[in-house]
Amino acid sequence: MSPELQQRVLSGIVMAAVVLAATWFGGLPFQMLAAAIALLVYFEWSRITRLTERNFTGNLVAWVAVILLAANIAFGDPDMSMPLLSGFAITVALMVMIGGGTWWLPGGLLYAGLSGVSLAAVRQGGAPGLAAILFLFAVVWATDILAYFIGRALRGPKLAPRISPGKTWSGAIGGTVSAVIAGAALTLAFFGRVSLWIVVLAFILSVASQIGDLFESFIKRRFGVKDSSHMIPGHGGVMDRVDGLVCAGFVLFLLALVSGPLRGHVDVTVAEFLFGL
Missing domain, CATH: 1.20.1480 (hypothetical protein mp506/mpn330, domain 1)
Structure with a gap:
């Protein structure tokens, strides 16, 4: 393993440990x-x-x-x-x-x-909030990882060649299908059931994640920047790592926010909106 790859793996482990620990404890x-x-x-x-x-x-x-x-x-x-x-x-x-x-x-x-x-x-929101954030992670990570590997395996037409030449339609579709499966599997593990609503939301959030990724690529290309920073050894910057996550998070949060008045009250949590609690 090259020193660069070792650095990337080590920093990735540290990041994952910090994020998952904070996610588990919440609050x-x-x-x-x-x-x-x-x-x-x-x-x-x-x-x-x-x-x-x-x-x-x-x-x-x-x-x-x-x-x-x-x-x-x-x-x-x-x-x-x-x-x-x-x-x-x-x-x-x-x-x-x-x-x-x-x-x-x-x-x-x-x-x-x-x-x-x-x-x-x-x-x-306690345990429901944990399920909601893990659902978001599952959808975004499945989209990101499987889009990369499926895109490399199948190749085909480019998704947005002027913004991100490496991305393909096959990768985008494969990542979205994988995200729906991952989101459904996590919901089944937590609640013992999966609804069409979960499938639709996983699809929407996967698309939002890919839009977020393309949006950051557009900004970096617009200003001639390769990485958002060099803050994370071997990985670039924070925006490079969370671009898809935060965009999917925006969409999930804003949908939950809008749903409150439609349901007759404004204090709907994201978990309640997501899982119909």
Whole structure:
């Protein structure tokens, strides 16, 4: 095994151990993990898009907003996270509209903020929250891993050659089918039953995960960057590792958020929305 591969494997084991331990315990450990992801994603976004050079004052304000939001995710009231994020994003957007600057600034604030808010919300709620976050992991990881191997084996037409030349339609379809199987298997293991609803959601989240992957590839290609950072030895940056996860998390969280008023109350947890509890 080459030194580079050894480094990649070792850092991967450490990452997996930290994430799975925080996931298992939930509560404060996972909330702190979600807050850290929000901060690191914004750091890498601002680095890729060169926000300090392009809009120093706006980036400083956005950093304050992300730090305050991360503090609320970790230690504050979960119900305040979305109002805080919305208020901060509107404020920064108005700064850009009035004073000029780049729209990558409010975009980065929303992307990083939703990363932390949505992941914390998915894990919320004890054992059902654990099942919900593991469902999300299963769908995203099955999509990512099987899309890679099936795409390499079958090849065929490219999915988005201008954005990510290595991705194929065969890999995308294979990853989605694998995600549906993984999501159904996890639901069966936790609840002893699988519904069409679970199959549909697994399909939607798998597609969202692949869109998230392509979106990050687009940003890096747009700014001529290979990796979002070199923070994780052998793996690149945090965004490189969580791009699909956070996009699928956005979709799951926002669907649950919208479903609350439709069900007659606003306090529907992601687990309740996902598993019909």
